[in-house]
Amino acid sequence: MLSVTQLTCQRGERVLFQDLHFELPDAHWLQIAGANGAGKTSLLRILAGLTEPVQGTVLWNGVDIGAERSLWHRDLLYVGHQGALKEELNPQENLLFSLGLEGFESSPAAIRNALQQLGLHGREHLPVRYLSAGQRRRVLLSRLLLRPARLWILDEPYTALDVHASQVLTHQIEAHLQQGGSVILTSHQSIPLSGGSCLTL
């Protein structure tokens, strides 16, 4: 369970949000909504532990995320705005390295399988430079299949995805929730999933 208390975020002189409270139990999902520049990404970065909040605490299963960083990051899967994809490497190499740097070993077969599920069959060996924006997002989202985690934090996961890929992503989120995982995501669209809550900044 993730619990956030009295969270305040300040960027320069501007206070983006203050005294934010919420709790996210296991097997639940939360959509964070708000206008452009409202601080959605800033909130996600604080939750992930990339930015220190001005005030407030973020607890994961009752433990401050800063105190047990390694445990927190083992349970967390963060897919940010930026792709973290290397243009010179192909999707397979990209995934192999990004999983490996997090200490997860995965076989090339498993990676091929995940890429196939996201409709990237036949493009495993093409440098990412030659992929479209939507295809790059698909490569990123195949990490959801490959890297075990309890909580997903997804920043605008539906951006640039076509109808089919959006459906695949929704199914993935559903499956993750069914297994007791939780999801926090930002989106400007309404999410075709039941049972979630929405936080507007």
Add this chain to the structure above:
Amino acid sequence: MKSQHAAPFILAIRRDLLLAARHKTEIVTALFFFVIVVNLLPLGIGPDADLLRKIAPGALWIGALLATLLGLQRLFAPDHADGTLEQMALSPQSFTLLVAGKIVAHWLVSGLPVVLIAPVLGLQFDLPGRSLGLLMLSLLLGTPILSLIGAVGAALTLGVRGGGALLSLLILPLYIPALIFGAGAVEADLAGLGAEGHLSLLGAVLVVSLFFAPWASTLALRVALE
């Protein structure tokens, strides 16, 4: 799927080496820069063998400093721009270890070629055989220092506009000890004195920077990522 401790460090090295192999021009540029800078000195000074032998250690070492500086800006900048650094900071593995892997890869790509080609350039300065060996040894101990201290500078200037010039201003003064002891070892040998003292001090600088630089770079990177 299981997690291992040494594997991510090795993987960070392998990843950067693979990326470097896909960008061969960058390695070749730094190496040619080294060759050309070192070659300009004899051309400018003239064919005075005694004088050339005297300035050789300093010339080669300054060439190595400048060549290292050339590639430093690209040590973290591409990974910062595409979000890889963010993912590394979020890895359950030690971020410091991953950063250390990147520094090792940087040395393998920019430092090691300089060490290997230095004796060939040393011949142009009429350095005797024993000094050539010593030059290689001093560079072998010294170029890792350049990568390590340089990484701290690269991390500190990450995301700063005009960071390149700032990086040089920040880092070159910190390279002075390595330059003095590294070039000094060869000079001492040429003068018939023992080089052991200089080499020991150079080794000490290496040990200290091995200990502090990955840690300091990681701290600076965390600040840059905020």
